[in-house]
Amino acid sequence: MATARTGSGVDKRRVILDAAVVVFARRGFHACRVSDIADEAQVAYGLVYHYFRSKEEVLDTLFLERWNVLLEVISEIDGRDLPPREKLYAIGGFIMDSYRHDPDLMKVIIVEVTRAANTFGRTHLGKIREAYALIAEIVAKAQAEGSFKRKVTPQFAALAFYGAIEQVLTGWIFDQQPRAEAEVEQAKQFVVETICGGLDAAPASAATV
Amino acid sequence: MATARTGSGVDKRRVILDAAVVVFARRGFHACRVSDIADEAQVAYGLVYHYFRSKEEVLDTLFLERWNVLLEVISEIDGRDLPPREKLYAIGGFIMDSYRHDPDLMKVIIVEVTRAANTFGRTHLGKIREAYALIAEIVAKAQAEGSFKRKVTPQFAALAFYGAIEQVLTGWIFDQQPRAEAEVEQAKQFVVETICGGLDAAPASAATV
Amino acid sequence: MATARTGSGVDKRRVILDAAVVVFARRGFHACRVSDIADEAQVAYGLVYHYFRSKEEVLDTLFLERWNVLLEVISEIDGRDLPPREKLYAIGGFIMDSYRHDPDLMKVIIVEVTRAANTFGRTHLGKIREAYALIAEIVAKAQAEGSFKRKVTPQFAALAFYGAIEQVLTGWIFDQQPRAEAEVEQAKQFVVETICGGLDAAPASAATV
């Protein structure tokens, strides 16, 4: 029954982090005040500063916690014995499922960190690039074994793949939530279909060969 | 010799806007102060408020000015008699050339506006969607005439296309500037190649048909 | 009618400085808030920060303004054609008259800066030492010309002289204000009498030699 940190009822640090997700998602990192986080967490103002050095450190913690999970998952997927297309599907699927599971957290990570690398996010560039590199690695192997063409570099392919996913999430964040599970499933298919299959009507290109 | 607004030497409003681009790009919208803009423009503090209602309005103006140009260009390209793949190439090319021409402005539009969309400026979402719609239109027509497959919706195709471009720009912004013109040219090719041609080794997909 | 800074009514910067003297003297530098200064000056909170970077800079300014006057006066006195004892009398007299004229300002300088060199005052150590050096110079010349004994170094003599004055002021500050002009006059005499004449009954010391 004990929590990770104290032996008592609840882990206040965790409570604060979870409250921060809600607040960051609702009002944005800059617009919200530390007191909003404390209020949401039903905790005294100063306790936020007891556990974190600054509002920024709260965001950093949130990002790193989640991004490290992503990196592990990508690595794990890469290790599976699957065709590359299905590996990409699994990765995109994991990210979109993450959104389904905790839209607020993903919103914060994408809007406030990933797309905001200007101010403080620079710290996290390295982490973000790690993800790109892992994806590029998958592409590179697929090209080596002949299942992917070599027309673009693996690095660029990773970029395009991640870009498509990010746009999907951005659309969900700002325009409208996916309503049904089917909608999410379709997005997963579409990403892979577009990036792997391309838009061109296939036969034509096959004919030129 | 008269400027657009006054009869005197310089259009101070323009000077302020240009200064804002530099400052927003350098320090970010949130981190910079209105006085930074005034300083950069070598203009008195209050003059910024003479021409703009708020710091936010400066950003809005910058975004709209440029985004409207983009919308016009996309429309114009769509009107040309070109295969869809080349239309997409032209659009992506225009955006990347815009970056080459004024990296600061593009940085501001891509990095700052998206974040702002969360806090204020949901106005821009409509404008951004307009661009998606125009691109989707191109894709739809291509599908209708048979040059693009129908495996994904035009809307999604537009999303993936724009996502790839945005990732390219984000990489240039945060990681490193493209050094040579050839690098930009290659990025243009890669975007179209990936989105239209796909990653899959072509014969396989042809076979499945 | 014009003030030193603007052409209009009052120099707000000066008003703030004068208010700070009152407030620092009343509550002490640490205990008082910047808002106390603003209130006392009948000025908006932010104006203090318009003119000064921090509360500390207000104190620094106050100290330097006055201390520089002291340094000039000491130099000027040193230049006069007077016996050394009268030079010291003039210097001590100036300091004690300064207290009479503006007890609050002197209290602030002595309690918050001179005796508090620990935290920020370290900046001002150089300035404070300049005064010691000028006084030591007077003593050194007096020793050279034979009017002062050589039993102690000029540096130490300056220390003892200034120490006596500071104790007098500290007494006035914390214990009780000098009531009459005569009391101040007596203090001036006492300082010189003690430092120059010594406590010893003179003949005795002459005899022991």
Added chain:
Amino acid sequence: MATARTGSGVDKRRVILDAAVVVFARRGFHACRVSDIADEAQVAYGLVYHYFRSKEEVLDTLFLERWNVLLEVISEIDGRDLPPREKLYAIGGFIMDSYRHDPDLMKVIIVEVTRAANTFGRTHLGKIREAYALIAEIVAKAQAEGSFKRKVTPQFAALAFYGAIEQVLTGWIFDQQPRAEAEVEQAKQFVVETICGGLDAAPASAATV
């Protein structure tokens, strides 16, 4: 082997007081936090509050402990059968040796208590005056028995004497530590020489009589 308070190894209260000396001396009373004291003492945060009502009380305790020793020593010296000049030498010597023995503690008492006197701790003023009074008493007796002149009041003489000592210590605190024992010894001599012997070339003034 039991300590003064508990039966266990160390007197934590003492440990806290000693740690406070180090911390107050290093960062100043205002700038340091209670947690700094606890850290330095290697003791839990709350224990400081177990033994002392406030941070202020820690400073008070430190001051009183030491100042009472000083008062006793002065009384004891006064009781000895010595010429007044040597009594003053002994008192000045004791203070300066105290500094040699524990510079941090003396720094705290001289620098922090005086400033505190302004804000809180006017209590200490009485204690400080007690020391002045004891010294003045010595001077008064010397004047009564004819070994000191009557040109200045005993109260003022005490002031000047203590002022000289304080300046010496202030110099050591802020400028530079005395390097050798000889330097300290010289300072002791100088204080008495200046205050008792005076700066004036004595024979001349004796001759004129």
Added chain:
DNA sequence: GATGAATGAGATTTCATTCAT
């Protein structure tokens, strides 16, 4: 149009103190 002094609400952050264990 142009200036920059003046305003003041509000943000982050600190830290003395309390208190449950």
Added chain:
DNA sequence: TATGAATGAAATCTCATTCAT
């Protein structure tokens, strides 16, 4: 005794915005 998490008042400082000239 001893611990250190928890509290929250209060302080400094920032900066968008207004306004008199």
